[in-house]
Every structure is written in structure tokens, then in C-alpha cells.
Amino acid sequence: MAICELDSDKSSCKAAKTNVLKVNIKNVAGYEPCAEFDLIVPVEEAKKIFASDWEGFLKRNRFDAEIEVIYMEKVKNDGDVAKLTPVAKKNYTGWVVMDKASPEQRAKLLQIADPDERMTGWEMLSFDEMGETCKKCELSWDEGRGCIGTFGPENSGLPDIARKNGLSIVASIPDAVKQKTKFKVEDAPRLLEEVKVLREKLPAEGKMAVRRYSGVLDRLEKTANISVKYGVRFYFI
Incomplete structure (x- = not known):
């Protein structure tokens, strides 16, 4: 009850629960400047860059041999980061940060986002x-x-x-x-x-x-x- x-x-x-910080939508087209993303590198691209040093790359960054996608934020070695950055691509998560959107965009986002796909100030509390x-x-x-x-x-x-x-x-x-x-x-x-x-x-x-x-x-x-x-x-x- x-x-x-x-x-x-x-x-x-109430203030926290009604303060929508970000929403998750299926297509972020048109909202890219305020959309969250991961920088990723497909394993095939990474293998081309490191070639014979592939095993060394995995060990330096503590990656599993079965890894399929390299998330740049997980790469620990600065030298490896420098090599991968030029080929890294944005992989949008679907989350759009409301504070970065215009008032008109925020109104539209609240219309198209499912109520269950919203992050409020309440969820950010411990x-x-x-x-x-x-x-x-x-x-x-x-x-x-x-x-x-x-x-x-x-x-x-x-x-x-x-x-x-x-x-x-x-x-x-x-x-x-x-x-x-x-x-x-x-x-x-x-x-x-x-x-x-x-x-x-x-x-x-x-x-x-x-x-x-x-x-x-x-x-x-x-x-x-x-x-x-x-x-x-x-x-x-």
C-alpha cells in the first residue's frame, strides 16, 4: 500500500522526483550535442593498430582475450590511448542530458521519452x-x-x-x-x-x-x- x-x-x-536530469530515447538524432556517448574502437581496428603487440595491449590494459569492443574509458595505458583515439567513434547510449538541451528540446524530450526511461534527482541520491x-x-x-x-x-x-x-x-x-x-x-x-x-x-x-x-x-x-x-x-x- x-x-x-x-x-x-x-x-x-517531490522536488527531486520531478527534476528530470536526463531521458533515454531510441534515436538521438537532432540531440547529439546534449546526448551521452561512449568512445569505442572495434577489436578489428585495434588489432590492426597494435598488430604483433596485441597480447601486450591486452595485458597492459587488463582486457580479456575475448573482448569484442574497446571502450576508451577502460584503456589504462596513456600511450595506447593516444594510438586509439584517432579511430575511436562515438557510440550514443540513448541518454540525453536535459540541462544541455534548449527549453524547446526539453519539452519535446519529455513528450517522446517513456516515463520509465527518465533519470530524476531522486535516483541520483544514495x-x-x-x-x-x-x-x-x-x-x-x-x-x-x-x-x-x-x-x-x-x-x-x-x-x-x-x-x-x-x-x-x-x-x-x-x-x-x-x-x-x-x-x-x-x-x-x-x-x-x-x-x-x-x-x-x-x-x-x-x-x-x-x-x-x-x-x-x-x-x-x-x-x-x-x-x-x-x-x-x-x-x-
């Missing part, structure tokens, strides 16, 4: 930095660990218990996960009511159900409360 943290300006990670950011965030409902928590295994019996008691949101969670449903802020008060009802009904399901699902209900309640307080949507994963 999680909240849509970017719905709120109070989210400590895990420790991410953790510290989450600890300080007002929207961090999971004991300071963040705004994403587990609902439970796929075979959780809680949705069935909810369905038996006519509680539509909790009953729909397995389908909501598959369909990647985002619940509205207006659904949060309903979820809080369903949690209340489930707490009342759980004892009738047995002590095992109480032990197994009480923690889940606590997390559902925290998620719903954050949704109401900060006006953010929520979803299940």
Missing part, C-alpha cells in the same frame, strides 16, 4: 540519503521509513473477510493491484470506516486472523489518514 506522494507539495521528495529524506517527511506514515508498505501476500484472507462484510475497497485490493488502480482522496474516509468494521469483525474469524491482520489494518489506517490530511491518492502494490 502506498500514497501518491507527488500529489502534495509537502512531500520531501539509499542513505533517500532514507534520511523519508524520515523527515510529513507524509512518511510507515514509522519514518517512508510512504510505501506491504499489504500482505497475494493469498491474504483479508479481502475475503472484507467481501463477506460488504467492504468494497479492501475486498477489491487484489484486483486493484493487477489493474494499478489509484484510489481517490474521497475514498480514504470510506477506507477508514472499513478498517473500523474489520477490527470489530476480526475476533469472530479467530485469534489467528486477529494476529495476522491487525498490523495490516494499522497500516491501512495510517495510509488513509495521510490521504485525508494531505489530499493525496493511494494505491496498493
